[in-house]
Amino acid sequence: MKFREYEAKQIFREAGIPVPNSVLITSADEANAAQKKVAEKVVLKAQVDVGGRGKAGGILPANAENISEVARDLFGKTIKGLPVEKILVEEALEISHEYYLSITIDRAKKMPLILFSSEGGVEIETLAKERPEALRRVYVDPSFVTLPDFIVRNVIGTNPKEIGKIVRDLFAVFRSKDAVLAEINPLVMTQKGILAADGKIILDDNALIRQGISENRDLTPREAEAEKHGFSYVELDGNIGVIGNGAGLTMATLDIISHYHGKAANFLDVGGGAASDRVMYAVRLVASMPGVKVIVVNLLGGITRCDEVAKGIIEAGVPQPVIVRIAGTNEEEGRKLLQECGYVMSDTMDAAIRQAVEAVQ
């Protein structure tokens, strides 16, 4: 789950990482008071979760005279499709130098990785590609709870010592928040010293519970509802509803739909050992998506009982045709139940998917 800039900065502040003065507002009426609290000259930063926010018009300078007008203007905008609901009113900075600092997880090395560059303020992917020598990469042994001095030295090199403290503090945030990314871009040198001018923190979705977060708000309402039932669910934009068990098999189902030139409406993995009521709920959920014309159910059981699956499909009783491929425990009983109720059965996943694609053509 992603934290917005204002949340990341609050976390930074608590961790001792210096950030610019700022106030969060949710309406243009609050803009004037916020500006008075923050600084003479401010910038208004739309709190939307998109990259390239500045270029898309999501960051605007303002002063005491024009702030209400600029705030009203920004609240009325959508930035790359997202409405502006919150704005961070932040002091305008006089920046003499920009740095880049992030901590992430290297999947192949299975270790935290610290990235630092004294050439900040650019797209980090571009820097990594064009001038890899300008990007310092330092791996951290996963057993380190705090950073040893040598790692901090290797990260900052001959750059100002005060950055070293920020590296330590950011690592503490990365560890204590179960982050998969903690980033300061840019980290800036100003007349007031060094500051985190922008920040991004992404939490490990598997650690939300122990972080005390009950809802992952990156999900759409339907995705959140699905998650409560233990499904993995992603909305897409086609007309063929998909229910599978296991992430890989469900992904493969989507791919075969593409292979036959169809378009999937969703990804829904019901998980292992699906009982009839969960299957019923899954079928109804997918059928409720606008534009779904046919549903393909592709379940391969180890522990999934096919008769339970069949009962769930029948109980769901949705208006769209449901094409079923099930294999596994109690397969014969499951097939018999479905055939008696007139459902279309397929022996292989390729055939089931082809039939679904043909049904919408």
Added chain:
Amino acid sequence: MIYAGKNTGILVQGATGSQGKFHINLMNAYAKQVGGTGVVAGMTPGKAGQEVFGVPVYDSVADALDEHEIGASVIFVPAGGCGDAIMEAADSRIPTIVTITEHVPVHDIMRAVAYAGSRGSRVIGPNCPGMLVPDECKLGIIPANLCRKGDVGVISRSGTLTYQVISELTSAGFGQSGIIGIGGDAVIGQTFSEVMDEFHADGRTKTVVLIGEVGGSLEIEGARRALDIGMPIVSYIAGVSAPKEKRMGHAGAIVEGGEGDAASKIERLRALDIPVASRPSEIPELIRSL
């Protein structure tokens, strides 16, 4: 031997939960069928003295090791305690630790896998179906009825998709030398390249099927390793139709920062002259044409 063999005594951590019980029964049914050792001990803190289908349960891994020869552990412990369970097994230097549990926090796994490495233990998973060597041993939840003995090795990040591929292989007449589910998370213990080395060292595998998906680049590393050691491979990568920045079920199945999408993986594999199936059903034909 591929991580474990017929005579490997297996410990199950999280033995008294519903998953643990259910699969102890199935693992020992398979052991009985093939004449192997199977699960000899279970472990759940506070449950010493209980039995699960005749298997004695202990309070700690160390207690179980006092009474039994144990060469591998299978972990069904809930996500929050899973990193701890791996470290407990590694602390007792159990050589192979198979972790079935899903939704384990990634910081826990990084630490546990590193610690296991320092103790000479190897972790398979988490978030995986485990492993099965036909006619020898089953450590985890792979349905044994789909598998036949043969010389095709299967390495996969997925569960049910692996079952799909195994059944395609078996019905096309290709038996398997071993099936290893390495797990669908961003950070996992054994990777494609390490399992490739294991198949190579064992010497009974003629071809490896590498089943990957979106996210990361472990498949490419594994393919390169196969080329280095001269192991013929074919591949299938799930998720060509997966949208960016969306997690496709598995914690590790996400295209991030322009890295790890299926199309570019397939392109990189083909650039290494590795045949890539566009559907699981094409895999047997690709093996035949090698």
